[in-house]
Amino acid sequence: MTDRWAGAVNAGRLVLVATPIGNLDDLAPRAARVLAEADLVCCEDTRHTGQMLARIGVRARRLRSLHQHNEPERIPELVARIETGDTVAVVSDAGTPGISDPGARLVAAVVAAGLEVTTVPGANAALAALVTSGLPTDRFCFEGFLPRKGAGRRRRLAAMAAEERTVVLHEAPGRLAATLADLAESCGPARRVAVARELTKVHEEVWRGEAGAAAAHFAGHPVRGEVVLVVGGAGPPAGVPDDAVSAAVEAALHGGASVRDAATAVAGQLGVGRRRAYAAAVELGRRNGGSGSGADAG
DSSP states (O other): OOOTTSSOOOSOEEEEEOBOSSOGGGSOHHHHHHHHHOSEEEESOHHHHHHHHHHTTOOOSOEEEOOTTTHHHHHHHHHHHHHTTOEEEEOOSSBOTTSSSTTHHHHHHHHHTTOOEEEEOOOOHHHHHHHHSOSOOSSEEEEEEOOSSHHHHHHHHHHHHHOOSEEEEEEOGGGHHHHHHHHHHHHOTTOEEEEEESTTSTTOEEEEEEHHHHHHHHHSSOOOSOEEEEEOOOOOOOOOOHHHHHHHHHHHHHTTOOHHHHHHHHHHHHTOOHHHHHHHHHHHHHHTTSTTOSTTOO
C-alpha cells in the first residue's frame, strides 16, 4: 500500500495527530513524519510540544499555539492557510485533539469550508481507561469533565445515576475525592467504578471497586497526574411505587432543591421517568398550598 504521506506534502488539509498520553514510545512513526512535514503545527503549549518533538528528533517547520482561549480567533487564519494549500497539523498536550482539548471548533470550521480533515489516530486516555477498567465495553458514553458545582453538576450526576451504559469521564486530581463522594451519593455506594491515573507512565494505577469504597479510599490518598473515571452502568429500572417517588421528591425539596432539580435528581436516583418525578413534585406543592410549583417549572 502506498503511503499517502510519502514525499512532500502539498495538498491543503487539516490533520489531527494523536500524541502520547505519557510514554513517548507510543508516538506512531507516521505521526512523527506528518509533524515534520506539515507547514504548520498547532498545539496547546509550544514549549511542551517543542520539547516532545526535540526528544523524538523531529524539527517542525513552525509551531503555533491553539488553546481554549484563542481557538476562535485562530480559526479564520488557519482555514485561509489550508485553502491556499498548506497542511496544518493539530496536536494537544497529550492524547487525541478535540477530545476534552482544543480542536473541535477548528474541525467544524474546516469541514464547513469544504476542506479536507484527516487524522493520525493514536493514544486516548478515555479509551485506555475503559478497556482496562474491567467494566462492560460493548456500550459506553463519554462525559468529559463534569461541571464543578451547581445545578448543572447535579443534573449530570442524576443522568449518570440512571445511565445503563458504562460512563467515562475526566477529572482533575484535586477534585477526584469530591467527585467520587458525589458519585457514591447519586449512583449509590455499590456502583462499580474504576479510577485510572498516570496511564502508560511509570506510576500507572487502575483502582477498581465500588463507589463508596473508592470515595473513602481516595479521601485519604491524594493523587497526582491525569485521572479518568469509569463508572459502571445502572441496572434495568425496577418498578418503583408512587409513595417512594413522592418521599424522595419531598426529601429533595426539603433539602433546598427546586422543583426542576428535585425531579431530575429523583429520576436519576430511582430510575423513573422525569415527568413522573416532576408530577410528584407539583402534586406535593399543591398539597402544601402551592409551594414547589413556582416559576422554575418545566
